[in-house]
Amino acid sequence: MKANIFDVAKKSGLSTVTVSRVLNNAPTVREKNRQKVLEAIKELNYSPSSAARTLKHGRTGVIGLTLTALNDSVFDGVVKSVFDHSQRSGYFLAISIASEASDDTGEASNFLFQEDRVDGIIVLSSLEEERYISELKKKRIPFVVVDSHQEHVYVPTVNVNNYRGGYEATKHLISLGHTDIAHISGQDTFLSASERRKGFTDAMTQAGLSPAKIAVGSFGIHCGYDIMKQWIASGQTPTAVFAADDVIALGAMRALMEAKFRVPEDVSVIGYDDQLFADEVYPKLTTMRQPVEELGEHAVQILLEQMSEPQDAQHKRTTKILLEPKLVVRESTSFKR
Amino acid sequence: MKANIFDVAKKSGLSTVTVSRVLNNAPTVREKNRQKVLEAIKELNYSPSSAARTLKHGRTGVIGLTLTALNDSVFDGVVKSVFDHSQRSGYFLAISIASEASDDTGEASNFLFQEDRVDGIIVLSSLEEERYISELKKKRIPFVVVDSHQEHVYVPTVNVNNYRGGYEATKHLISLGHTDIAHISGQDTFLSASERRKGFTDAMTQAGLSPAKIAVGSFGIHCGYDIMKQWIASGQTPTAVFAADDVIALGAMRALMEAKFRVPEDVSVIGYDDQLFADEVYPKLTTMRQPVEELGEHAVQILLEQMSEPQDAQHKRTTKILLEPKLVVRESTSFKR
């Protein structure tokens, strides 16, 4: 049914070797023969078998990407960026989306790690980071961790400076004259959450302010509303809030607006991530933007380096990239009245 | 370096065939030998080569998914669902994210279609639908189109009833007593946009209302704000708006709130898609939810059917699935005052 390289060879009156040379753009093929081959290929609608090539070369040409949640501007952006840069280097992208709930069998490994499906893996903000890392190391699969949640010494990582993000977000509010500033944090499972919180605390302390009003919520789950509502109910409404992500910020704003507070006239709110909706909601959200494109670019680049290096060299030096977030001022923050 | 099946055979003192049998859970292996093999596998940290298997079997175990945009609750949800169901059937998922801008070379085909990388392809809401379909047919790669933008007779598709969605959304507003209802539509490139608009028009007409107030915006681009602002400026503010998607709805609400209209007291707004933020924004967005999980499930199911059927049978019957959207009433719509 499907044509193989022999069919092409026969049809073109040449050998499989010559066909192979044409396929790989070898210069040592007579132009006339090259044409014959190309014609046969077209007529037979032939395309080479990637499996056979892979088997021969020992590389699959596939990069794997594991992630936990989609539906988040940051992760989505990274995926897109990773895809673009992979393609540019001739690699396909296979993805694996872990469910929130960890698999029952503690042993169960990621789908992508099976067999030698991929030449390397990008671990994006995984909840099973530890397990993945040790398994990847054991299997000697080259990898890089993006948005890591723990500190690993010998692991190549690409991260965004969350401490700096928290610090800058808070400083923005302070610079607007606010002194009663609250922080709704993400859960401690994430290094990013505690880093942002540390940035908040330091910025407050350095300004001689009390960093006492902190509530620990959770990314992903819509907690901003509840926490803010509680503060309002207890008469503790701050004049400014630093929310650990944009969704939390949205929830906080909703609680405020429901209670007839105006944003930003009565209370300023700053988010984190610069999700797509940040630009379209009322009032437009001030937020910290993550360098999404660069995250993906560095991830692919480092992974390719890992893949090209001999296995044992991978312990010699470990690349760690730290990118900076960027403050995007919109409408949800203003001078304290 | 990397162990192969021979190494395992040697180490366990058995033949490669026996090792292969163990790998494939063949029942005809003496328990004692099975243990020997398993031990050797573990010691050598062996994992079989997918390439060799693929070559032998003529199938890759990979499903391809092409999509245009990420960062959209609907698409993201479908991707997740497709991943889950693929995995459940033992397939890996490779994705290809097309850039908005079509490739310069009109010829350039999708990355995934190259060689025989995948056993089948899910085309998700592609802007290059026509081109993909004809190429996939030519290459005889089994496929299914999800959220198709044109009507194709012999193409298996999974769609959501957009006409019904538009109709129901509009009826919801009518049932609340509104008569001056506007519609901000998506661009006509998308069948979904014109279908929703048709639903709007029919619902209005059937209720004896004029479906005249229609503006054609564009999905993805933030147009809801501009269009609504224009209506407000020209004194044509409707009492209810049906936005073709949630982002447009968000923009429309922003324009309204900026102009001191209250939502829903002065103007009701209904969106479409039930993006994640719909539940967190103020006021919570009433919207039409797409059956995301089912979309992915049916897509995979139909694709697997296509893959198992002989090539020539694929013209005999063509599966077409049409799912129904669901109205989710929240806070952005209310009775006309």
Add this chain to the structure above:
DNA sequence: TTGAAAGCGCTAACAC
């Protein structure tokens, strides 16, 4: 400039 032969790692068919 071209081709014959060997082999990448695995498994199905056929012995034993």
Add this chain to the structure above:
DNA sequence: GTGTTAGCGCTTTCAA
């Protein structure tokens, strides 16, 4: 229950 053999489709020597 187990092993021998052949071959999946391609590319890489090596020889012509």
